[in-house]
Amino acid sequence: MDTLRSQTSRTVLALGLLSGAFILFTGAVGMIAAFHEREVVDRFISLGQLLLLIAPFVTGYFVASRLHEYGEAPAQILVAGLAAGMLTALPSVVLLLFNSDEFRFLLFLVLRLAPFVAASAIAWGRHQAGADTQTVIGIWLLIAVLVGIVTFSFALIFEIKGDLRSVLVNIDRDWVEVITFDNRKDLPVGIATFGLVSIAAGFAGCMLHLMPNVPRRALIYGLGITALVGAFGETARLILQENVDRDTLREIFRRDTLRQHAALALFVISTAAGFFWAMYGSQVRQSFDNIDTSNRRRLNMIGLVIFVAFMLLLPWLIGRTLSDVAVTIGIFVLMGLGLNIAIGLAGLLDLGYLTNYAVGAYILAVLTSIGPLGLFKGTFTFWMVIPLALLAAMFAGFIFAVPVLRMRGDYLAIATLGFGEIIGKLAISDWLKPLIGGAQGVQAIPKPIFFGAELKNPEQLYYIVLVASLVCLFVSIRLNNSRTGRQWMAIREDEDVATAMGIDTARAKLLAFTLSAATGGVAGAIFAAKVGTVFPNSFTVFVSINVLSLIIVGGIASNPGIVVGAIVLIGMPELLREFAEFRFLLYGALLILMMIKRPQGLIPSKIVTHEHQSGVKAKLAAAE
Amino acid sequence: MFKWKTDEFSWVDFTIDVLRILIVLAVVIGAWNTLSSGRITLAQWVNLFAAGLSQGSIYALIALGYTLVYGILLMINFAHGEVFMAGAFSTVFLAEAFNRTGFLNEQPLLAILLMIMFAGLVSMTVAILLERVAYRPLRGSPRLVPLITAIGASFFLQYTFRGLYGSAFKAYPQVKILQGAISIGGINIPIVQIFVFCSALVLMFGLYWLVERTRVGKAMRAVSENKEVASLMGIDIDWVIMFTFGVGGFLAGSAGVINGVFRPQGVNFFMGFIPGIKAFTAAVLGGIGNIPGAMLGGLFLGVIEAIGPNLVLAGLGIPGANQLKDVIAFTMLVLVLIFRPQGILGERLSEKKA
Numbered sequence: 001m002d003t004l005r006s007q008t009s010r011t012v013l014a015l016g017l018l019s020g021a022f023i024l025f026t027g028a029v030g031m032i033a034a035f036h037e038r039e040v041v042d043r044f045i046s047l048g049q050l051l052l053l054i055a056p057f058v059t060g061y062f063v064a065s066r067l068h069e070y071g072e073a074p075a076q077i078l079v080a081g082l083a084a085g086m087l088t089a090l091p092s093v094v095l096l097l098f099n100s101d102e103f104r105f106l107l108f109l110v111l112r113l114a115p116f117v118a119a120s121a122i123a124w125g126r127h128q129a130g131a132d133t134q135t136v137i138g139i140w141l142l143i144a145v146l147v148g149i150v151t152f153s154f155a156l157i158f159e160i161k162g163d164l165r166s167v168l169v170n171i172d173r174d175w176v177e178v179i180t181f182d183n184r185k186d187l188p189v190g191i192a193t194f195g196l197v198s199i200a201a202g203f204a205g206c207m208l209h210l211m212p213n214v215p216r217r218a219l220i221y222g223l224g225i226t227a228l229v230g231a232f233g234e235t236a237r238l239i240l241q242e243n244v245d246r247d248t249l250r251e252i253f254r255r256d257t258l259r260q261h262a263a264l265a266l267f268v269i270s271t272a273a274g275f276f277w278a279m280y281g282s283q284v285r286q287s288f289d290n291i292d293t294s295n296r297r298r299l300n301m302i303g304l305v306i307f308v309a310f311m312l313l314l315p316w317l318i319g320r321t322l323s324d325v326a327v328t329i330g331i332f333v334l335m336g337l338g339l340n341i342a343i344g345l346a347g348l349l350d351l352g353y354l355t356n357y358a359v360g361a362y363i364l365a366v367l368t369s370i371g372p373l374g375l376f377k378g379t380f381t382f383w384m385v386i387p388l389a390l391l392a393a394m395f396a397g398f399i400f401a402v403p404v405l406r407m408r409g410d411y412l413a414i415a416t417l418g419f420g421e422i423i424g425k426l427a428i429s430d431w432l433k434p435l436i437g438g439a440q441g442v443q444a445i446p447k448p449i450f451f452g453a454e455l456k457n458p459e460q461l462y463y464i465v466l467v468a469s470l471v472c473l474f475v476s477i478r479l480n481n482s483r484t485g486r487q488w489m490a491i492r493e494d495e496d497v498a499t500a501m502g503i504d505t506a507r508a509k510l511l512a513f514t515l516s517a518a519t520g521g522v523a524g525a526i527f528a529a530k531v532g533t534v535f536p537n538s539f540t541v542f543v544s545i546n547v548l549s550l551i552i553v554g555g556i557a558s559n560p561g562i563v564v565g566a567i568v569l570i571g572m573p574e575l576l577r578e579f580a581e582f583r584f585l586l587y588g589a590l591l592i593l594m595m596i597k598r599p600q601g602l603i604p605s606k607i608v609t610h611e612h613q614s615g616v617k618a619k620l621a622a623a624e
Numbered sequence: 625m626f627k628w629k630t631d632e633f634s635w636v637d638f639t640i641d642v643l644r645i646l647i648v649l650a651v652v653i654g655a656w657n658t659l660s661s662g663r664i665t666l667a668q669w670v671n672l673f674a675a676g677l678s679q680g681s682i683y684a685l686i687a688l689g690y691t692l693v694y695g696i697l698l699m700i701n702f703a704h705g706e707v708f709m710a711g712a713f714s715t716v717f718l719a720e721a722f723n724r725t726g727f728l729n730e731q732p733l734l735a736i737l738l739m740i741m742f743a744g745l746v747s748m749t750v751a752i753l754l755e756r757v758a759y760r761p762l763r764g765s766p767r768l769v770p771l772i773t774a775i776g777a778s779f780f781l782q783y784t785f786r787g788l789y790g791s792a793f794k795a796y797p798q799v800k801i802l803q804g805a806i807s808i809g810g811i812n813i814p815i816v817q818i819f820v821f822c823s824a825l826v827l828m829f830g831l832y833w834l835v836e837r838t839r840v841g842k843a844m845r846a847v848s849e850n851k852e853v854a855s856l857m858g859i860d861i862d863w864v865i866m867f868t869f870g871v872g873g874f875l876a877g878s879a880g881v882i883n884g885v886f887r888p889q890g891v892n893f894f895m896g897f898i899p900g901i902k903a904f905t906a907a908v909l910g911g912i913g914n915i916p917g918a919m920l921g922g923l924f925l926g927v928i929e930a931i932g933p934n935l936v937l938a939g940l941g942i943p944g945a946n947q948l949k950d951v952i953a954f955t956m957l958v959l960v961l962i963f964r965p966q967g968i969l970g971e972r973l974s975e976k977k978a
Contacts, residue, residue, distance in 0.1 A: 403958065406640075417901065595772055
């Protein structure tokens with residue numbers, strides 16, 4: 001019983017403080033205040049507040065499921081949920097106190113006492129472990145001095161600056177406003193509100209887990225869908241705007257936010273739908289599984305036709321703004337599929353992918369521009385240059401690949417990163433300025449003309465991207481199972497063995513680099529035509545990181561995964577502008593998290609999953 | 625030098641050899657043009673060299689972090705540049721506070737020492753957390769996995785500090801005592817450069833002493849030699865790895881302050897990325913995993929970066945040669961990785977390590 005208690009309290013403490021740290025972190029980097037700008041439900045809840053609710057709610061849910069595994073009683077679990085909610089609020093409340101004028105002295109007290117407390121704790125631990133007095137005193141002094149330098153320095157900084165805000169720029173009025181639920185003037189009330197809301201959310205999370213399966217799933221669907229639609233209210237409105245009349249629209253949205261009754265209706269509908277899915281979903285799925293082969297083929301064909309029709313009609317369904325986003329997503333799908341040939345299939349971690357993108361964009365810019373830097377002033381059209389951009393990018397990929405053929409793994413990654421940086425610096429340099437315009441770049445790139453019609457809107461450019469992506473997807477799928485594809489996979493798994501099997505690794509790797517460069521070039525050219533100007537700021541290491549992240553998150557070597565990865569990682573920051581500032585924060589966190597928890601990606605490729613599993617098995621076998 | 629002796633003609637080798645000849649030609653022609661034109665006097669060359677040494681000593685301090693970690697874990701801690709940034713960015717505030725109270729100019733050496741300690745400890749904390757959260761769960765996985773994690777960690781840290789301290793550029797206050805120059809044999813060398821070089825040397829000797837003369841250093845060397853055997857000898861591997869990250873972080877943080885004294889401008893969240901890659905170049909130049917190598921590599925890279933654009937690029941008639949400083953450094957990186965991945969001092973690593 002005792003071990004159960006300590007295990008329980010440790011779990012609650014760990015999970016609660018983890019989510020507390022999350023709330024504190026998102027607040028300190030300004031996420032909560034930025035998200036507060038976007039309302040999820042009109043005059044009811046903002047995205048920032050939703051974040052404050054979700055953390056304790058999810059923590060409560062996880063605490064409950066953990067404790068359930070330990071075999072705790074429901075009453076205990078609910079108490080634990082309350083505790084988890086409280087712990088979630090705790091760090092932020094402490095920061096609130098430190099930030100207020102009345103309780104600032106607490107901050108200084110903590111900062112000045114911390115070294116002595118830390119030193120004493122560690123020294124006591126050593127003493128208990130049986131160290132002699134001299135060592136213990138030495139350790140005490142060392143820790144006290146080291147920690148003291150840090151905390152006393154911070155104390156000095158805060159004292160001189162006067163408040164936290166002048167150092168931690170996001171611990172500002174807005175943050176206090178959000179986190180106290182608009183009770184900035186009355187701090188005790190604000191703290192109490194925040195604490196109670198957090199505790200209630202933790203409790204609700206627990207309750208949710210204790211519910212029977214069907215209503216629980218229904219509620220999760222309902223809440224999730226309502227929150228999603230609310231958060232992406234602007235997107236939802238833009239889509240509806242194309243399809244319903246203005247009065248209905250006004251009934252549902254106030255500017256970009258869901259009205260309260262609309263949100264309620266959506267919640268009821270989605271919960272009901274979720275309820276039915278939870279009840280009968282497995283039966284439906286089963287009856288699909290039971291369909292025989294000929295009918296299944298017919299069904300697949302119908303699905304394909306619907307999908308193609310949907311993709312063709314998409315710009316009309318979603319309107320101009322979202323078509324623009326779709327074009328951007330398409331460009332990144334192209335690059336993702338291309339880079340996947342190098343990273344996913346051949347295992348060559350190419351961090352210089354922006355090179356190909358830049359080559360494609362600049363080739364198109366210089367050849368078609370009607371501005372002062374255009375070489376031919378309109379003699380070449382978009383359609384003539386696209387193949388040239390492709391060939392030029394392939395050539396660039398080839399040239400940069402030759403020197404790195406002998407390198408492996410991490411050295412190859414760093415070398416390609418170096419190439420990317422070199423290209424970026426060259427693009428902005430005075431040296432190449434007469435050719436590509438230095439920091440100002442190349443302007444006045446005409447839009448593509450298709451049988452006399454200028455494709456100037458994103459709705460029209462969308463089709464170019466769509467066709468290019470589909471071609472690329474087709475090639476990519478065919479490559480997956482081709483002889484060359486298998487050679488690449490062999491190289492990815494073990495280069496030495498691949499060589500021993502008679503694979504010309506140099507040739508295969510060159511092919512991988514060259515092919516992967518090709519789509520980068522096309523993507524760059526389309527990008528240049530879309531934007532109309534090409535300047536070096538568009539070609540930084542962030543392009544490569546974007547593409548790398550969407551491959552890793554979507555699923556390495558998995559074509560559908562890459563499409564989904566692009567939609568999520570590229571689409572989300574475009575649709576949720578408040579989020580754009582934090583996109584690389586999220587990408588970074590996702591890369592770490594995916595590598596630790598799910599290295600095969602969201603939609604894994606079958607082969608990679610198989611390898612990971614067999615890898616785990618091999619490890620287990622080796623451990624035994 | 626050339627690999628004509630291989631039994632078969634390999635066109636990859638051939639291309640690489642052609643590349644080698646082209647580069648040597650470019651360097652020789654550029655240098656010849658510059659030197660024969662006499663545009664830059666001897667005093668100016670010495671000044672460039674001295675500035676290069678100071679910059680290089682900062683690279684060397686950061687490079688030591690790469691080398692220490694690589695020596696033990698065989699992984700490239702790509703986020704090490706951000707560890708440097710963490711210390712440098714945090715200490716700006718302390719430097720401003722010291723400046724405001726007048727402490728910085730009354731007791732400059734003590735103030736800078738305290739700043740170095742502060743920055744070092746902040747960076748150390750970041751490095752240790754990084755190891756604990758991002759790298760430890762992945763120990764023993766395929767080599768690209770920790771590298772991708774490290775790239776993620778790098779951007780995560782950048783944007784965390786952007787969120788915490790804001791995206792505005794900050795600057796270190798000037799230290800009065802370090803302004804001005806002293807004349808050595810008729811050539812004026814800024815005091816700050818001498819200070820930077822000397823303090824970096826002190827830190828490097830400190831590290832050398834730590835690794836070669838203390839018990840912990842011995843444990844570090846043992847772990848880098850063979851983890852299994854070291855753990856059989858009663859060494860706590862996890863602790864040693866944590867300690868290594870901590871030491872590397874401390875050096876990076878102190879490099880941040882020294883960098884701030886040397887070049888006060890341009891402190892922001894992205895300041896660690898380029899120096900990070902350059903320091904990695906330095907580490908590879910000297911032979912990664914090799915401590916004196918990283919020091920030499922850093923100094924070498926700093927000097928090349930200072931002299932290269934003026935000597936070679938200007939000689940080839942490229943305008944705005946000093947803009948292309950970074951290009952020289954990154955070209956160095958690629959060239960070293962192509963032609964001498966074992967570095968100047970390193971012996972050829974086995975396939976497993978290289």
